[in-house]
Amino acid sequence: MKRIIHIVGSMNRAGAETMVMNLYRQLDRENYQFDFIYFTNNDCDYDDEIKELRGKIYRIPSKNVFSRYLKYFSLLRKLDKNTSIHSHMNINNSMYLGIAYLAGIKTRVSHCHGTEGKYHQSFLRRIYKKFSFSLIDRFATKYIACGEAAGKYLYPKVKSSEITLLPNAIDVRKFSESRVVNRNYLRNLLNLEKDVIILTQIGRLIKVKNHTFSIQFLKHLKSKGIKFHFVIIGDGELNDSLKELVNKEDLEDNVTFLGVRSDVPELLSGSDCMLMPSLHEGFPVVLVESQAIGLPSLISDTISPEVDLGLKLVVFSGLNDDFSIWEEKLLNILLQEDIKAGKISEVLTDRGFNIVESVKKLERIYG
Incomplete structure (x- = not known):
């Protein structure tokens, strides 16, 4: 051996x-x-x-x-x-x-x-x-x-x-079949109404993941009267400061910190869109997982274009763009139709x- x-x-x-x-x-x-x-x-x-x-x-x-x-x-x-x-x-x-x-x-x-x-x-x-x-x-x-x-x-x-x-x-089959079964997983877990948009961000709570940007974007969404709930999954050195920022911006009723979780496929399946405004990334595993599930993502254009696997589930936006542009892209994402699991599995397998x-x-x- x-x-x-x-x-x-x-x-x-x-x-x-x-x-x-x-x-x-x-x-x-x-x-x-x-x-x-x-x-x-x-x-x-x-x-x-x-x-x-x-x-x-x-x-x-x-x-x-x-x-x-x-x-x-x-x-x-x-x-x-x-x-x-x-x-x-x-x-x-x-x-x-x-x-x-x-x-x-x-x-x-x-x-x-x-x-x-x-x-x-x-x-x-x-x-x-x-x-x-x-x-x-x-x-x-x-x-x-x-x-x-x-x-x-x-x-x-x-x-x-x-x-x-x-x-x-990843185990493509496991993820591609999860969305249908667990579509209401987060909504039930957090007791959220049907018309609430569920946004998630997964990753270490560190500077490079740019959670501060996400929170400021949420502040913008709230000012526009958009009903949403933001779920932060992960832990890290910025945990306390991010919670303070959420309270400072009067978003405590709109944000839930779930910490480190083992039920990531279910959490992604129960989301409407994943945010990733990172300052830089390689090829994040979670972006593979989200696309395997069929979950659309709104991410920063500092991330390599190669993360888009051709399923029309990844939308890029600049960190210097006005929040109104991020808002418009988010709302357009939510209008997309779900992609069949068989199609997702085929594409991811072909892409290695x-x-x-x-x-x-x-x-x-x-x-």
Whole structure:
């Protein structure tokens, strides 16, 4: 059996982590096994399932980065050299793969799950990026990206033919059949009237997800007399400040914070539209899931156009656009007819988002 150690930091319910678990569940576990390196002692959402699947969790909780690298190197030296390292730390893949090389690990996989926003960066940050790109190019034996934009970002020196595009695949059948069954899931859960528009935003409560923009947009909708309810799914460092902002804008009756949830397919199925005004993204798993369900999304044009899978379920708008433009696009979205599950399943499978095909591709990478 070949063991693959995933460097993830933690395994809570978020995009990259969910994608790894989707792959893990379908993996041929007679020949391959996933293990994980955490940089925390805290319990994580997927711990129990990882253990049920017979995966190991190695914890390196040191806050000092140099101490962490030393402990990581020491751990790798004790492992079978046929163990593979699969790093999901984006630009920081450079250090973890470089150390794996020094420890004698033969298969070293770099996986990019996102891009970087177009904002001002310090001189030191730019130097670190160039240095990291060079190290990844030197020490990775395999290059994976969730999409073309992510691949161009993290592997600027690598030929595109050497980069494996591994879409954030899902169990297409499970999601495509969910909307009909769970269409009123959120409406019943929150006891909402039939004429209330249900909007959702899923993701970590961090700056890049731009929840502040969403809340200001809600303020605009309320001023126009539009009946809506906004559901925020996820947790993060901005939890308290976002709740304060909701109260400040007198939206507490229009917004529900649900925290981290395991019933994402049902929540998406019960929504009328998903918002994603992110400052930047790679290829978010939740955008694959929403399209698989047939849920339309209104997202920022800072997100790569490749996230639109051709089902006419993704609408882009600029973060500098007036809220009236976002409002108009939202209302037009709500007039769309539902797409049949069979059509959705066919399109996603053809586009490579079927988890079964992704697992086969990954197993070929591990050898």
